Amino acid sequence: MKFIAIANQKGGVGKTTTAVNLGACLAERGVRTLILDLDPQANSTSSFGYTPGEHDSVYAALTGDADIADLVLPTQYKNLSIIPSEQDLAGCEIEMASEGDRLIRLKGILEDFRHSNVADYVFMDCPPSLGVMMTSALAAADELLIPLQCEYFGLEGVAKIVDLHEQIRNSGADLNVILEGIVFTMADSRTNLSTSVINDVRGVFGDVTYQTVIPRNISLSEAPSFSQTILEYAPSSAGATAYRQLAEEFLKRHAAV
Amino acid sequence: MKFIAIANQKGGVGKTTTAVNLGACLAERGVRTLILDLDPQANSTSSFGYTPGEHDSVYAALTGDADIADLVLPTQYKNLSIIPSEQDLAGCEIEMASEGDRLIRLKGILEDFRHSNVADYVFMDCPPSLGVMMTSALAAADELLIPLQCEYFGLEGVAKIVDLHEQIRNSGADLNVILEGIVFTMADSRTNLSTSVINDVRGVFGDVTYQTVIPRNISLSEAPSFSQTILEYAPSSAGATAYRQLAEEFLKRHAAV
Numbered sequence: 001m002k003f004i005a006i007a008n009q010k011g012g013v014g015k016t017t018t019a020v021n022l023g024a025c026l027a028e029r030g031v032r033t034l035i036l037d038l039d040p041q042a043n044s045t046s047s048f049g050y051t052p053g054e055h056d057s058v059y060a061a062l063t064g065d066a067d068i069a070d071l072v073l074p075t076q077y078k079n080l081s082i083i084p085s086e087q088d089l090a091g092c093e094i095e096m097a098s099e100g101d102r103l104i105r106l107k108g109i110l111e112d113f114r115h116s117n118v119a120d121y122v123f124m125d126c127p128p129s130l131g132v133m134m135t136s137a138l139a140a141a142d143e144l145l146i147p148l149q150c151e152y153f154g155l156e157g158v159a160k161i162v163d164l165h166e167q168i169r170n171s172g173a174d175l176n177v178i179l180e181g182i183v184f185t186m187a188d189s190r191t192n193l194s195t196s197v198i199n200d201v202r203g204v205f206g207d208v209t210y211q212t213v214i215p216r217n218i219s220l221s222e223a224p225s226f227s228q229t230i231l232e233y234a235p236s237s238a239g240a241t242a243y244r245q246l247a248e249e250f251l252k253r254h255a256a257v
Numbered sequence: 258m259k260f261i262a263i264a265n266q267k268g269g270v271g272k273t274t275t276a277v278n279l280g281a282c283l284a285e286r287g288v289r290t291l292i293l294d295l296d297p298q299a300n301s302t303s304s305f306g307y308t309p310g311e312h313d314s315v316y317a318a319l320t321g322d323a324d325i326a327d328l329v330l331p332t333q334y335k336n337l338s339i340i341p342s343e344q345d346l347a348g349c350e351i352e353m354a355s356e357g358d359r360l361i362r363l364k365g366i367l368e369d370f371r372h373s374n375v376a377d378y379v380f381m382d383c384p385p386s387l388g389v390m391m392t393s394a395l396a397a398a399d400e401l402l403i404p405l406q407c408e409y410f411g412l413e414g415v416a417k418i419v420d421l422h423e424q425i426r427n428s429g430a431d432l433n434v435i436l437e438g439i440v441f442t443m444a445d446s447r448t449n450l451s452t453s454v455i456n457d458v459r460g461v462f463g464d465v466t467y468q469t470v471i472p473r474n475i476s477l478s479e480a481p482s483f484s485q486t487i488l489e490y491a492p493s494s495a496g497a498t499a500y501r502q503l504a505e506e507f508l509k510r511h512a513a514v
């Protein structure tokens with residue numbers, strides 16, 4: 001079971017869209033995938049038709065009120081499950097802020113979970129911030145996957161999440177999260193902006209960047225309003241094709257290990 | 258001097274783009290506008306060519322190391338100035354989290370500033386979160402302006418910011434921030450999604466929603482990479498026209514008071 005944080009403090013870059021649709025494309029290929037929604041906005045949760053707050057979130061495990069394995073919910077897709085989020089998660093930031101072990105509390109809970117073998121990959125959908133929840137997700141993760149919107153502010157933000165990743169690795173607490181990949185999202189091939197962002201980032205990060213580039217595709221933003229992934233909503237769209245390709249590339253990178 | 262929080266916890270909905278370009282359009286009409294960057298990402302700061310961290314942010318005023326009036330920097334535009342942000346602001350979330358007066362510390366600092374008459378309007382560009390910085394911006398503000406991306410997750414998120422606004426008003430600490438407006442951003446008139454989001458929100462919020470709708474326009478995302486506002490980068494683009502219209506409507510709403 002591998003824990004993968006899908007994180008970027010820049011807002012609206014495609015974290016949730018990538019967690020949900022990469023998850024669906026892996027599940028379609030028989031790879032058991034679990035989405036752990038760590039964002040109080042609960043967009044991953046509502047993408048599968050669940051109402052945030054109706055079921056316990058990881059907050060219940062963090063406070064010791066529940067065992068994390070009991071929080072797993074099915075989705076309408078075989079091989080794809082979710083641990084939902086709720087508004088109370090926003091309280092974590094304040095509650096955990098003053099605790100000494102805040103960085104490794106989530107890691108501790110996930111370690112027990114690791115041996116339950118409920119899934120092959122766990123995608124942690126992170127909130128857009130450098131706060132406690134995002135930092136503890138990085139500390140708990142085996143890998144970090146950064147969705148990067150092909151726009152100027154997206155480019156500016158990538159240094160910050162990479163710095164944070166370095167800080168976590170060097171914090172001395174035996175945290176070994178590796179920067180597994182950078183995925184370009186919402187690329188608009190007609191504009192120079194996207195192309196120059198992709199070239200700039202490839203120049204710095206080389207093979208860490210995925211070859212697959214996710215194009216801007218309206219079907220991706222329409223699908224959640226029907227509680228569907230792109231595979232069900234628009235299976236032959238450019239968005240579905242791109243996320244299937246991404247899943248293929250993701251598996252190649254992980255098969256080699 | 259009116260303090261206006263530009264806030265929405267949903268990421269990437271156009272908070273910074275609205276602060277910068279509505280600010281520029283008001284400045285063009287001779288209205289003195291100040292942008293207070295409260296987001297550690299410092300996207301408003303870099304939109305004017307400043308390097309985050311080179312100048313003190315409001316953090317220095319919050320810690321008592323500087324007077325807020327001394328933090329104001331000019332931009333290349335007459336009537337438009339900025340108080341920049343820096344990475345340290347991210348520390349505020351943790352540092353202030355455990356303090357009893359965290360909600361009104363920023364308000365206290367801004368009250369002294371109010372009488373300096375440095376600007377007619379102060380736009381507070383908020384980070385994408387429901388944390389301490391965003392909440393204290395709402396507590397300090399006279400008005401709340403919500404940019405709302407015309408997409409499903411944008412629609413889902415509007416209830417949360419409106420709830421938070423209600424909580425602040427009812428917190429009993431004599432906080433009177435009013436919900437001044439909702440501005441639709443990144444609208445794509447070719448799709449049903451945008452139209453249905455606009456109709457849904459207008460149905461609930463009526464006249465609070467601005468008539469002006471900001472279209473998705475690539476020039477708006479290209480301008481910041483040249484440290485320009487839309488008025489300098491692409492003055493006859495659909496983006497520039499829309500933000501000029503928004504400034505006109507904004508002034509009409511405020512002239513009436």
Ligand SMILES: Nc1ncnc2c1ncn2[C@@H]1O[C@H](COP(=O)(O)OP(=O)(O)OP(=O)(O)O)[C@@H](O)[C@H]1O
Pocket residue numbers: 010011012013014015016017018039041043126127128185186187214215216217218220221222239266267268269385408409410411
């Ligand atoms: N490739 C794409 N093409 C078109 N729209 C997209 C694409 N990817 C995501 N979107 C849309 O863009 C918006 C932002 O994406 P999403 O919510 O997944 O980003 P996020 O990083 O999870 O945001 P947040 O920072 O708020 O958590 C959503 O409305 C989503 O539907």
Ligand SMILES: Nc1ncnc2c1ncn2[C@@H]1O[C@H](COP(=O)(O)OP(=O)(O)OP(=O)(O)O)[C@@H](O)[C@H]1O
Pocket residue numbers: 009010011012128151152153154267268269270271272273274275296298300383384385442443444471472473474475477478479496
């Ligand atoms: N109307 C528009 N048309 C096209 N692109 C836009 C528009 N408004 C904003 N953008 C682009 O979309 C991205 C998100 O906008 P912006 O950064 O202003 O949102 P934000 O709400 O401030 O994000 P954050 O939550 O990270 O602070 C940016 O790359 C910006 O350039």
Ligand SMILES: [Mg+2]
Pocket residue numbers: 015016017039043125126
């Ligand atoms: Mg998200």
Ligand SMILES: [Mg+2]
Pocket residue numbers: 272273274296300382383
């Ligand atoms: Mg912003």
